Amino acid sequence: MAEFTPRVFSGIQPSGGLTLGNYLGALKRFADVQDAGVETIYCMVDLHAITVWQDPTALTRATRELCAGFIASGIDPEKSILFNQSQVPAHAQLAWIFNCVARMGWMQRMTQWKDKAGKNTQNASLGLFAYPALMAADILVYHATHVPVGEDQKQHLELTRDIAIKFNNDFGVDFFPETEPVIEGAATRVMSLRDGTKKMSKSDPSDMSRINLTDDADTIAQKIRKARTDAEPLPGDLDGLTARPEARNLVNIYAGLADMSAQQVLNAHGGQQFSAFKPALADLAVDRLSPISAEMSRLMQEPAEIDAILARGAERANTIAAPILKRTYEIVGMVGA
Helix, strand or coil: CCCCCCEEEEEEECCCCCEEEHHHHHHHHHHHCCCCCCEEEEEEEEHHHCCCCCCCCHHHHHHHHHHHHHHHHCCCCCCCCEEHHCCCCHHHHHHHHHHHCCCCHHHHHCCHHHHHHCCCCCCCHHHHHHHHHHHHHHHHHCCCCCECCCCCHHHHHHHHHHHHHHHHHCCCCCCCCCCEEECCCCCCCECCCCCCCCCCCCCCCHHCCCCCCCCHHHHHHHHHHCCCCCCCCCCCCCHHHCCCCCHHHHHHHHHHHHCHHHHHHHHHHCCCCCHHHHHHHHHHHHHHHHHHHHHHHHHHHHHHHHHHHHCCCCCCCCHHHHHHHHHHHHHHCCCCC
């Protein structure tokens, strides 16, 4: 097996409206990994965003806001490579090669394709169908060895591994790594504040269901105070959260914000009513999230600063991606590569 430089890649779609779920499930983890001594590459995947129609003005703003969210959450664009996907053409170029490696049956099995296309698959974009091949290219054009992902993206990463294996087998090479998923943390999947069985989502019609990273301190505290709970006190152990999705969600949020395990939270707060636990959680959330909101607001007043950061990141990303794409073309047999 070839030896690959340890390298982390991950991306988020700039489709507007970062939430607490994005922070705990992705951005906070990205910042933590950044200081772990491995190369980190973080991307605003705007090519993925347009697999469903986007208003161009809104996409521009959402891309800048996402970049602001990365930086405000602790991503240092000097330590990590931070850029938007469309500025590094190798992503789309490698995706075409992978479109020719991947099989139709593989794509049809993707649960996100089924969920997003629904019953009207004939009206969905070809890009939405081929989305996983582009995701594989995003990762493998940097020979990324690890990808922090949520459970809902694990199937796509498994497909990335399948594409890498098939490419290597088809061409008799050991060129692309079999990238490993990194799924960890107490709050990698943050649930709605109104329904603990549903994922926190920016598309939920109720703004009270989520904490937005642009919310001010009063709004954050109010949403937590009004979060749905049950009448029972917090238990002393994790088994006591079974069949209590709202209670489990708030405990997990506290754990994620405080860098504790869920059991440690229960050790400290077990036996408390929510009338006592919610104010403690609200104070913690305001302490952690208000500085992020303030810095995002500042950065969004300086779009030229954001654009310059993204341009520098794209240059650095291209330095890694270009030779990997060139070698891929040579392996495939492209003349002039």
